[in-house]
Amino acid sequence: MKRWLRPVGNVKTQLVASFLLLTVLIVTASLGIFYFLVLDILQKRSEDSTVLLFNQAEYSIVQFRSEMEKLSKLIQVEPAVQNYLEEFPELQGFSLMELEVTVSRRLSQILNNYTFLDSIYLYNHDAGKVIEIMKNRELVTEDDKFFGSSLYMLGKENYPRLEWTGANPASLFSIYAYSDTAMTTPTILSAIRGIKSLNGKEQSGTLVLNLNEQVLANIFGTLYTSPKSNIYITNTDGVIISDRNKTNLGTTSLYFHDIPANQSHGSFTSEADGTKKQIVYYAVSNSGWTLIKEIPFEEFLKDTRMIQWSVLGLIIVSTLVSFILAFYLIKALTSPLRELSNAMILLEKGELGSTIYSLPNNEFGRLGRHFNRMSASILKLVEDNKRIENEKSQQEMNALQAQINPHFLYNTLNSLKMMAQMVQASHVAEGITTLGVILKGIFKADGPLCSLGEEVEFTQNYVKIMNYRFGERVTYVVDVPEALLSSKVVRFLLQPILENAFLHGFTEEFYTGVIRLEAHADEGNLVILVSDTGKGMNDAELNSVRARVAEENIGMVHSGKGIGLRNVYHRMRLHFKGACSLHIEASPANGTTITIVMPLGRV
Numbered sequence: 375m376k377r378w379l380r381p382v383g384n385v386k387t388q389l390v391a392s393f394l395l396l397t398v399l400i401v402t403a404s405l406g407i408f409y410f411l412v413l414d415i416l417q418k419r420s421e422d423s424t425v426l427l428f429n430q431a432e433y434s435i436v437q438f439r440s441e442m443e444k445l446s447k448l449i450q451v452e453p454a455v456q457n458y459l460e461e462f463p464e465l466q467g468f469s470l471m472e473l474e475v476t477v478s479r480r481l482s483q484i485l486n487n488y489t490f491l492d493s494i495y496l497y498n499h500d501a502g503k504v505i506e507i508m509k510n511r512e513l514v515t516e517d518d519k520f521f522g523s524s525l526y527m528l529g530k531e532n533y534p535r536l537e538w539t540g541a542n543p544a545s546l547f548s549i550y551a552y553s554d555t556a557m558t559t560p561t562i563l564s565a566i567r568g569i570k571s572l573n574g575k576e577q578s579g580t581l582v583l584n585l586n587e588q589v590l591a592n593i594f595g596t597l598y599t600s601p602k603s604n605i606y607i608t609n610t611d612g613v614i615i616s617d618r619n620k621t622n623l624g625t626t627s628l629y630f631h632d633i634p635a636n637q638s639h640g641s642f643t644s645e646a647d648g649t650k651k652q653i654v655y656y657a658v659s660n661s662g663w664t665l666i667k668e669i670p671f672e673e674f675l676k677d678t679r680m681i682q683w684s685v686l687g688l689i690i691v692s693t694l695v696s697f698i699l700a701f702y703l704i705k706a707l708t709s710p711l712r713e714l715s716n717a718m719i720l721l722e723k724g725e726l727g728s729t730i731y732s733l734p735n736n737e738f739g740r741l742g743r744h745f746n747r748m749s750a751s752i753l754k755l756v757e758d759n760k761r762i763e764n765e766k767s768q769q770e771m772n773a774l775q776a777q778i779n780p781h782f783l784y785n786t787l788n789s790l791k792m793m794a795q796m797v798q799a800s801h802v803a804e805g806i807t808t809l810g811v812i813l814k815g816i817f818k819a820d821g822p823l824c825s826l827g828e829e830v831e832f833t834q835n836y837v838k839i840m841n842y843r844f845g846e847r848v849t850y851v852v853d854v855p856e857a858l859l860s861s862k863v864v865r866f867l868l869q870p871i872l873e874n875a876f877l878h879g880f881t882e883e884f885y886t887g888v889i890r891l892e893a894h895a896d897e898g899n900l901v902i903l904v905s906d907t908g909k910g911m912n913d914a915e916l917n918s919v920r921a922r923v924a925e926e927n928i929g930m931v932h933s934g935k936g937i938g939l940r941n942v943y944h945r946m947r948l949h950f951k952g953a954c955s956l957h958i959e960a961s962p963a964n965g966t967t968i969t970i971v972m973p974l975g976r977v
Contacts, residue, residue, distance in 0.1 A: 397696040401689055420669060421641040421654050424597075428639070428656035428665045431594045435658050437913050438490075438593065439538070442565045445488065446536050446581055448494075450569045454480045458498060458505075459578050460571035478505055478512040485509060490589045492562065495547060495582035497526070506547065520546075525566055533568030538661075540564075540587065540607075540615020541624035547584065561623045563587045563615060577933065587623060594665065603669045610662040627666060629653045643671075714742055717749075729900040822949055826893065826900070827859035833868045837889070840876050844885035850874065856894040861893075862975040864945050870938025871904045871968050879908020879966055887965075900974040905967040910959040920958055937959040939968070946972060 409482040449455060450827040454477045481494045485507050496505040497520055504520060520526055523546060528537050542562045562584045568577040594605050594619065606617035610632030614622050628646040632653070639656040650671040657664050717730050729749060730742040829851055837850040872889060880887050894901055911919065923940045943956040950972050960966040 393696065393700040397700075398689065398693050401692045417641070417643075417652055420652060424641075424654040424667050424669075425639050425656055427597045428654075428667075429595075431665065432656065432658050434593045435590070435661070435663070438590070439661060442583060443536050445484070446565060446567045446583060449481070449484060449494070449581055449583075450567070451572070452480055455496065455569075456571055458496075459569070460573060474503075474505060474514050478507060478514065481507040482507065482512060490585050492585060492586045492589075493547065493584040495520075495580075495584065497521075497580040497582070498581070499578050525564060525582060526580060529566040529568040529582075530577065533577045534570075535566045536565055536626060538563070538565055538609075538663075540609060541613060542584075547582075561587050561620070563590055564636075587616050587620075591618060593812050597667070602672070603667060605665065605667045607658075608664050608666060615663070629655075629666065629668070630664065633664070715746060717745065820864055822945070823862050823864045823971075825859060826854065826861045826863050826902075829863055829865070829868055830854060830859070830891065832866070833872055836869055836872060840872075844876065844880075847884065847886040848880060849888045851888060851890045854891065858895065858900065863900070863902075863972065864942070864949055867942055867946075867970070868904060870942050874938055875906040875908055875966070876902075879906045879910070881909075884958070895974055896971075897932070898974055899971050902970040902972075903967060904970075905965060907965045909964045910962045912962060916958065916960050923956060923958070942970075946970070 405850065457474055458477045477496065481496065485491050485494055486509065492508070494507040496507075498504075499521075502516055502521075504515050506515065523540070525539065525546065528539060540561070542564050544562055547562070563586070565583040565585075567581050569579045569581050570577050590607065594616075596605070597605055598618070604617070604619065606614050606619075606622060606626050606627070608630050609615050612626045614625055614627055617623055629644055632642060632644060632646075633655050634640070639654075641652055641654040642652055644653050652669040652671065653670065654667045655664055656666075713730055743976065744901070745816070792795045822971050834850065834852070837848065841848055854947070875887075875889050876885065889904070889906045892903045892905075923943050927942060939958070946954045946956065954970070955974040957969040957971075958966070
C-alpha cells in the first residue's frame with residue numbers, strides 16, 4: 375500500500391501538480407476577470423443604449439404632455455365653455471339645456487379632432503353637473519360621486535396647473551358604464567385642470583381629459599429589444615401608470631425606491647423579485663414620471679455564451695500544455711534531488727561520511743555542496759559535544775569550589791572585625807564592616823539588574839571605604855526621589871564612575887571635593903547625573919575618553935581613563951538593546967559630569 379502511495383509525496387509529482395494547479399488558477403482567474411469585464415461592458419452598453427432611447431422617448435412624451443397642456447387651455451377659453459361657466463346662475467330650463475347641448479357638441483368636435491383622447495369631462499361646480507363626452511356618446515349628469523373623488527381634490531389643490539394621474543379605474547367615470555369598451559378599459563390616464571370663467575376670480579369648474587393608457591404605452595413601445603425585458607412609466611410615488619403588461623398598472627414598482635434621488639438617469643442591479651436584473655431608469659423632465667426598463671441578466675448571458683465556451687476551451691488547452699511542459703521540465707530539474715535524497719538516507723543511517731559527487735552548476739548543486747559540508751561537520755560536532763560535556767563537568771566543579779571561597783572570606787573578615795573591636799580600633803572595625811557589606815552585595819548578586827536604591831546603598835559604602843583610604847575629604851551628596859529608588863538599573867552601574875572621580879578627578883586636589891548623584895524621570899526614561907568638582911579634562915582628553923567609550927569591540931584592552939565607563943556603557947546596551955545613552959561633559963574649571971539615560975522600569 376505504501377509503495378502505491380509513495381509517488382504522491384514525490385517532489386517531482388508535487389512540483390508538477392503545483393505548477394499545473396498554479397497555471398490553472400492563473401488562467402482561470404485571468405479569463406474569469408476578462409469574462410466579468412466583458413459582462414460589465416455589456417451592461418454599460420445596455421445602459422447607454424437604453425438611456426439614449428429613453429432620451430428620444432422623452433422628447434415624444436414631453437411633446438405629448440405639451441399638446442395636452444395647449445388643448446386644456448383651448449377648451450377653457452372656448453366661448454361655449456365660458457358661457458356655461460359664467461351664465462349658469464341666470465339660465466334655467468330650456469335655455470340651460472340648449473347651452474349644455476352647445477357645449478357637448480363643441481367638446482365632441484374637439485374629441486373627434488384629437489384621436490388620442492378617449493373622453494372629456496367638464497364639471498360645473500355651481501351647477502353640480504357633469505358633461506361627459508365619449509366618441510358617439512354625450513351625457514349630462516348630476517354626478518355627486520366626482521366631488522368627493524381624488525381627481526376633484528387634485529384639480530382643486532393644483533389650480534390652475536394641469537396635473538396628471540394614471541391607473542384610474544374606468545368605473546370612476548359614469549359614461550364608461552354605458553360604453554361597449556367599459557370592460558376592455560381597465561385603466562384611464564387623466565389630465566386634470568381647475569378652470570374658471572374669464573371674468574371670475576375663483577375656480578368654478580374642473581376639466582378632465584381622459585385617454586387610454588395604451589396611447590402613452592405606444593410612445594415607448596418601440597424601445598423593446600427583447601420579449602423578456604419590460605419597460606414602464608411610474609409617477610412620483612412609484613406607481614406604474616403605463617406598461618405593456620396591463621396587470622402591472624396601478625401597482626408599485628419593486629425598484630423605484632432604489633433609484634438614487636439625486637440622479638436623473640443610470641442603472642443598478644437588483645434581485646427584488648428573485649430574478650437578477652439590470653434596472654435602467656430615466657427621469658422625464660418636468661413631469662415627475664420615470665421611465666424604467668427591467669433587463670433580465672439572462673439576456674447578457676445569452677450574449678456571452680460564446681465567450682463562456684471559448685474561456686472553457688482555453689482553460690482545457692492551457693491545462694494540457696502546462697501539464698506536458700511541466701512534466702518534462704521538472705523531471706530534468708529534480709534528478710539531482712534524487713541523488714541528494716539517497717545520500718541523506720545513508721546519513722540518517724549513521725554513515726556520516728556520505729558525499730555527493732554529481733553537483734550541477736545551479737541551486738541544486740549548491741544544495742549538494744552544503745550537504746557535503748554538513749556531513750563533514752557532523753563528525754566535528756560530535757567531538758565538540760564530547761569536549762563541551764567535559765568542560766561542563768569541570769565548570770560545575772569550579773562552581774562548587776567558588777561557593778566555598780566567599781564563605782571563607784566572610785569568616786575571615788568577621789574574625790578581623792572582632793580583633794579590631796577588642797583593641798578598640800573603631801575605624802578599622804567600621805571599615806571591615808563596610809567592606810563586608812560591599813562584598814556581600816557582590817557575591818550575592820543573582821542577576822544583571824538591581825534597583826536604583828540598592829545601587830545607591832552600594833555606592834555610599836564604596837565612598838566610605840575610599841574616604842577611609844584617602845582621608846575622608848570627599849563629600850558624597852545623593853539627591854534621588856524616593857519614587858525612583860525602585861527603578862531598574864544595571865548592577866554596579868555607578869561604582870566605576872565614582873572610582874574615576876577618586877582616581878582621576880581628585881588626585882591633584884588631595885582627594886578633596888564633592889561628588890553629587892542626582893536622578894529624575896523624563897518622558898518614560900530614567901536620567902542619572904553623576905558630577906564631581908575635580909580637575910576635569912581638557913578637550914583632547916575628553917575626546918579620547920569619549921572615543922574609548924564608543925568602541926564596539928569590548929574585548930580591546932586599554933589603560934588609563936574610559937575603561938570603566940566603556941564597560942558600563944556596553945553592559946547598558948546589552949540589557950536595554952540600544953535604548954540608552956551615556957554622555958560625558960568635562961572642563962578644567964567645572965569638573966566632570968556623566969549623564970546616563972535608560973528606560974524607566976520597576977524591579
